[in-house]
Amino acid sequence: MPFFDRHCDYRLQTRYNYQMRISLRSFQGISPTLGKRVYVDPAAVVIGDVHLDDDCSVWPGAVIRGDMHKIKIGVRCNIQDNAVLHITHASEYNPDGWPLTLGSDVVVGHSAILHGCALGSKLLIGNGAIINDGAIVHDEVMIGAGCMVPPRKILESGYVYVGNPCRVLRPISDKEKEFLTYSPGNYVKLKNTYLDAQTPS
Secondary structure, eight states: OOHHHHHHHHHHHHHHHHHHHHHEEOBTTBOOEEOTTOEEOTTOEEEEEEEEOTTOEEOTTOEEEEEEEEEEEOTTOEEOTTOEEEOBOOBTTBTTOBOEEEOSSEEEOTTOEEESOEEOSSEEEOTTOEEOTTOEEOSSEEEOTTOEEOTTOEEOTTEEEETTTTEEEEEOOHHHHHHHHHHHHHHHHHHHHHHHHTSOO
16 A cells, blocks of 8 residues: 555544544543444544443434433444433432433434433334433334323333324334344444444555
8 A cells, every 4th residue: 555545544543533532521530431343423422421332323413421320322223413312310309310221223313312211122213202211112112203202101012102292103014123123234334334434444
């Protein structure tokens, strides 16, 4: 490889590493931790007690803020543009608070808000959906765009939920169940493309 090309690759990798450090911020001595081949866009922010497991991706404008409780995000989750993920702090009103937990293969759509809730695996959270404090979402659920899940609401497995407040629309079809695996896999391929573009050949 010519010296000029090697030098450009080095500068590209150095710049990406610097941008990653800016996106990942410590809070009170606790820093985010990442699994293998995680992509955090330079325009996203991840703060504090947050763990992103293998093959996760966090896209431009997303904010994941683990400042007063912990956030755990399982393998192959993708947090799309402008999504906001936060927790519920412990207080006299809620002695233990609520962390935010996501299982594996969770698609969090653009501008969705997840706040102190517990999510299972193989989920599609539609664009602009809001899942509030203490809510529990079981595996294989689709939440429609703009849907609002009230505090402490439990969403059972195998259904599509829509509306404000949310309600059951219908059972998930077999084709939709396949999509709950396909979509996270597609985002893994996409974030790999972004990562490979930052890695010298």
